Amino acid sequence: MSQETRFDSRLFELIPHRPPMLLINEVLDVTETSSASRTYVDEESPFFEAEKGVPAWIGLEYMGQTAALIAGHQLALGKVTPHLGFLLGTRSFKTHCDYFAPGKYTVRCEEKALVGDGLATFDCFIENEPKDGSDVQCLATASLSVFRRPV
Template sequence: MSVNEPWPIAELLPHAPPLRLLDRLLGHDATTARSEAVLGPDHPFARAGRVGAHVGLELMAQGCGAHVGALARARGEAVRLGFLLGSRDFRADPAGFAVGDRLEIVVAQAMNEAGMGVYDCRIERDGAVVATARLTLYQPEDPAAIATMMRGTP
């Protein structure tokens, strides 16, 4: 896994702060990526020094987005909006994460067809796996059409 491209995470994900939860892409190849998130005291989901385990799902989804974004940038294409459709087998310590944790989000593409992707994901802290899930995501060719449909306007 390597990073030859100097793209900041803001150029790989369509999220705006404070909901861009990843800090940087550490490496990627055609089917995998490794990203980093450092949980600071200003983290949008921090409460009493903790970040709930459920936030791990969004960290993993953004890890998938960083992977897809890096692949698009490498092809000279624009980064497109994607949607998390669901998760399977999410496992995490119910205590969640602590402010100050440095987390590595590792994603591996298991399937990619017609904009539909399935990723096996994990979150590591100090080399130990602290959360896992299999995510299903969708990246439409025309996200504006999806947004219009969701608003119920023709």
């Protein structure tokens, strides 16, 4: 898959990340308080390890970039001023796998709290997208704390 078709063009409108550190591939949904993205895990994915996939801890960045879609959408609507988002930390990061095996994954984020203009928290989930008709499984969850600094 070429670079041009590997990434949904809306990503470039909503978040500042660019390859090789753009880790999500498609915008599935975005509102003022929630977002969903799709991530492809394959040999072209950053951090991919042969015979394994992508380490599960990279899921934190999948979540962070998906949460950033919300801020980008809010900015496009004129609801916030331009700012940088810094991941301050995470609570309750849990994974049910050591690696994300090759395939597609859905990442979902919900803004849970906003303290002034500076601090936001998000509840995030990563689910597999099974090809064989089996059940969707939640593979990772976390609560992210993000500091928003005006630019």
